[in-house]
Amino acid sequence: MSKMNIDKKIVDDLVANDISFVTTVPCKQLAGVIEEVEKRDEVFHIPANKEDEGMGLCAGAWMGGKRPAIIMQNTAIGVTINTLATLIQYYRMPLPMLISYRGELREPVACQVEMALHTKALLAQLNIPTYHFHKRSDVEEFGMILKHTFMCNKPVAILTDANFWGGYGEQ
Amino acid sequence: MIRSEILSEIAPLLRDQLVVCNIGIPSQELHVIDDQPSNFYMLGTMGLASSIGLGLALAQPKPVVVIDGDGSVLTNLGTLPTIGNNAPPNYILMIIDNGSYGSTGDQPTYTGKKTCLAGMARAAGCDRVVEVQDVDTDAALKQALEAGKATVLVVKCDSGNAKMPVIPLDPVVIRDRFMKAVQA
DSSP states (O other): OOOHHHHHHHHHHHHHHTTEEEOOOGGGGHHHHHHHHHHHHTSSEEEOHHHHHHHHHHHHHHHHHHHHHEEEEEGHHHHHHHHHIIITTTTTTEEEEEEEEESSSTOOOOOHHHHHHHHHHHHHHOOOOEEOSSSSSGGGHHHHHHHHHHTTOOOOEEEHHHHOOOOOOOO | HHHHHHHHHHHHTTTSSEEEEEETTHHHHHHHHOOOEEEEEEOSSTTTTHHHHHHHHSSSSSEEEEEEEHHHHHTTTTTTHHHHOOOOOTTTEEEEEEEEEEGGEEEEEEGGGGGOOOHHHHHHHHHHHHHGGGGGHHHHHHHHHHHHOOEEEEEEEOOOOOOOOOOHHHHHHHHHHHHHHHOO
């Protein structure tokens, strides 16, 4: 599957699962997905300035009757731990988090490895169901993961690394 | 006036609205003054009341009143550009600005010094920004509800807290009854 088709497949799955409210803090790896989200009439796209703010928007949208999702980088796990614990988990809200997993194989920026080292440990500590997309074919599970998220009313992390995207900046 | 006196005065107006109330003593005060299923009490997560309310206002058509504080807005200043560029007409952000972190012992915030939240909201792109003194809150909120435009209402008042018990409700109960009030 080409990079462009992955972007489209991901947003198709969001729409097919009735997700109509998406907030984003950008990452280069997710630029194509964000562009695709912006294009779709079925999805309201609201860029956030920080990921905890974005999770607040998603919490409100969900209580208002819309299914939300957040698109962000794994560095944001460091920003959002309190929000995940005291808002999303404490009030038992569903939140799919499509995450650019910087600092993994084919990463060119050394500093990104520092938060990559903590990402899965932090998610495990928070008991957040976590899926890691490393090969292109892993995207086939995305729709199932979304269904799982809204079945169990939990935040769920989908980590997508550089190899999955075809190498950081190599596309 | 202190915040609890303002909340007591506007309680009849708030009763018929969806209200997202800030963490700490503000939620405890509102809970004691006039508990309603249409009140969403924040029990944690300082700073996100304005964001939760914005998501709610964008997702459904009923009016949403956010009761926020100066300290909480200062901790999530990125919210103001997001509000300025996206807030729908059913969104009212009421910032009770008493120039202090009330829930933690009334330490001063910068809004009691040189910082002006109304000016920051305008610079962030919010079109209808109103600043009033505590005694004019009821009239200003009424006008905001009738304005049919997104409003940031900054209420300048005295610092101080009423002595209140913590909210005994389970968060899932607060959330569930609130969602039923949204759908009603």
